Amino acid sequence: MLTGSMVALVTPMEADGSICWDSLEKLIEFHIDNGTTAIVAVGTTGESATLSVKEHTKVIQFVVQKVNKRCPVIAGTGANATLEAIELTASAKAAGADACLLVTPYYNKPGQEGLFQHYTAIANQVDIPQILYNVPGRTACDLLPNTVARLAQHPNIVGIKEATGDVSRVKMISSQVPDDFTILSGDDATCLDLIKEGGHGVISVTANVMPAQMAAMCQAALAGEYIQAEAVQQSMMILHDRMLSVEANPIPVKWVLAEMGMMPSGIRLPLTWLDKSHEADLREAMVACHLVK
Numbered sequence: 001m002l003t004g005s006m007v008a009l010v011t012p013m014e015a016d017g018s019i020c021w022d023s024l025e026k027l028i029e030f031h032i033d034n035g036t037t038a039i040v041a042v043g044t045t046g047e048s049a050t051l052s053v054k055e056h057t058k059v060i061q062f063v064v065q066k067v068n069k070r071c072p073v074i075a076g077t078g079a080n081a082t083l084e085a086i087e088l089t090a091s092a093k094a095a096g097a098d099a100c101l102l103v104t105p106y107y108n109k110p111g112q113e114g115l116f117q118h119y120t121a122i123a124n125q126v127d128i129p130q131i132l133y134n135v136p137g138r139t140a141c142d143l144l145p146n147t148v149a150r151l152a153q154h155p156n157i158v159g160i161k162e163a164t165g166d167v168s169r170v171k172m173i174s175s176q177v178p179d180d181f182t183i184l185s186g187d188d189a190t191c192l193d194l195i196k197e198g199g200h201g202v203i204s205v206t207a208n209v210m211p212a213q214m215a216a217m218c219q220a221a222l223a224g225e226y227i228q229a230e231a232v233q234q235s236m237m238i239l240h241d242r243m244l245s246v247e248a249n250p251i252p253v254k255w256v257l258a259e260m261g262m263m264p265s266g267i268r269l270p271l272t273w274l275d276k277s278h279e280a281d282l283r284e285a286m287v288a289c290h291l292v293k
Contacts, residue, residue, distance in 0.1 A: 004037035008045035013266030023263040035215035043076035078103030099129040106139035135163035149176030170197040
């Protein structure tokens with residue numbers, strides 16, 4: 001079972017939007033050194049929507065190679081076309097990924113039966129552990145607990161990243177799924193509450209810039225040491241809030257990483273670099289979290 005702090009890794013880019021492979025390697029080592037328990041490549045934060053299929057596969061191959069089995073690599077392979085999701089998932093398996101993360105189909109708004117058949121088709125076609133990803137705020141599509149319970153019966157569907165921010169869903173899901181089904185938060189601000197309710201960890205945006213702290217918070221929470229976990233969580237809360245509110249993810253987190261000297265100032269259209277009007281708020285959060293002086 002996957003547990004703990006897993007980073008939703010950015011895909012670092014040059015100012016022209018090309019992938020910066022040197023920075024990607026630097027970020028991988030940063031996470032290995034600071035206790036991140038798994039690396040999620042080319043998810044939402046990794047700008048999967050603006051990478052070509054060829055780039056998508058190349059990033060996964062690169063991350064798998066550089067990690068070299070030091071922690072699990074989870075590949076983002078979701079798509080709003082089932083056949084494309086099958087193709088991406090098969091490519092990730094061939095590249096050596098340990099598991100795949102599959103966002104619900106976006107824009108076309110399938111019903112619950114459509115979601116069930118979509119995920120079942122992928123799981124039937126590609127024999128690799130698969131994690132469902134529910135983020136209705138981005139997809140306009142909500143994977144409901146009863147549908148999760150049906151999907152959890154498939155041996156290749158091993159968990160869910162639940163990013164509604166509604167921690168009550170943990171009990172609704174956990175009461176209907178096998179004991180070894182992993183429930184992960186996709187919302188940094190509420191991830192501690194989700195673990196308290198029986199969740200197993202987080203796929204985190206904040207972990208991009210504070211990996212050791214996110215790892216320590218998850219470790220304490222999973223051990224039932226909630227006072228210690230709460231203290232760590234509160235020390236990061238200003239960054240949780242501001243990175244996920246001033247502009248769309250991953251715009252703020254990429255700006256913070258660039259300020260930390262971890263990557264160049266690059267992002268792909270239709271996303272644009274952080275508006276200067278938000279820089280002071282993010283820099284204040286960085287100072288509060290001791291990321292800069």
